[in-house]
Amino acid sequence: MPAIDHLGATTRSSPLWSADKVTVIFVLGGPGAGKGTQCAKLVADYGFKHLSAGDLLREEQDRPGSEFGEMIKTYIKEGTIVPMEVTVQLLENAMKATMEQDNKHMFLIDGFPRKLDQAHAFERSVVPSKFTLFFDCPEDVMQERLLNRGKTSGRADDNAESIKKRFKTFVETSMPVVNEFEAQGKVVKVTATKSPDEVYNDVKAKIKERGVEPIKITFVQMQE
Ligand code: C5P
Ligand code: MG
Numbered sequence: 599m600p601a602i603d604h605l606g607a608t609t610r611s612s613p614l615w616s617a618d619k620v621t622v623i624f625v626l627g628g629p630g631a632g633k634g635t636q637c638a639k640l641v642a643d644y645g646f647k648h649l650s651a652g653d654l655l656r657e658e659q660d661r662p663g664s665e666f667g668e669m670i671k672t673y674i675k676e677g678t679i680v681p682m683e684v685t686v687q688l689l690e691n692a693m694k695a696t697m698e699q700d701n702k703h704m705f706l707i708d709g710f711p712r713k714l715d716q717a718h719a720f721e722r723s724v725v726p727s728k729f730t731l732f733f734d735c736p737e738d739v740m741q742e743r744l745l746n747r748g749k750t751s752g753r754a755d756d757n758a759e760s761i762k763k764r765f766k767t768f769v770e771t772s773m774p775v776v777n778e779f780e781a782q783g784k785v786v787k788v789t790a791t792k793s794p795d796e797v798y799n800d801v802k803a804k805i806k807e808r809g810v811e812p813i814k815i816t817f818v819q820m821q822e
Contacts, residue, residue: 605683607690610723625708627733629764630740643812651710654688677763682716712772733790
């Protein structure tokens with residue numbers, strides 16, 4: 599993915615793309631709610647490009663010479679939200695690259711927007727979202743999943759201390775985003791406590807109601 603060399607995206611006063619041309623579905627839920635797992639399934643059946651804001655931030659953090667690396671590292675460890683100018687720019691760059699290289703215009707943006715300023719800046723200056731897929735999951739279930747993942751993920755924030763901070767940030771900073779979109783009728787809520795396949799069945803049924811259908815592959819029998 600392209601790195602950031604400038605931070606201009608959020609200064610724009612109108613969207614770069616129209617929602618007719620570019621489809622964006624935000625994917626939210628607490629840490630460990632299963633956003634990444636469900637996004638992988640949706641990519642396979644619907645042909646979306648999956649962009650995880652957290653993954654893009656970790657990539658930028660590890661990019662040699664990044665002027666934002668140290669700052670990103672501190673925010674992630676503390677479970678707080680990286681300044682939106684960086685995250686929105688990373689997303690815009692990744693979307694541009696996907697459109698140019700893969701000619702794809704449908705995006706699942708996972709773990710974003712985690713704060714109201716990110717939501718407002720993205721919709722104002724990049725593209726308005728179609729809706730937000732929200733995975734609702736109790737903290738005890740998420741905590742168990744994260745501690746399990748921590749055994750192999752190598753992530754600096756999958757430990758009890760960081761998890762506690764991430765939960766606090768989620769409730770205080772990210773839930774207001776879900777509530778604002780909900781008031782606009784733009785939230786599709788799915789309970790995320792069951793198995794990945796059971797949750798996915800609910801996801802498919804609920805996004806169908808919003809007009810999102812799987813890609814149909816038609817095999818044409820060649821005549822001899
Ligand atoms: O989504 P994920 O759990 O991978 O995010 C890891 C961390 O990245 C978050 O706890 C937060 O510090 C940072 N992040 C952010 N803004 C986002 C997404 C992630 O600051 N929109
Ligand atoms: Mg994730």
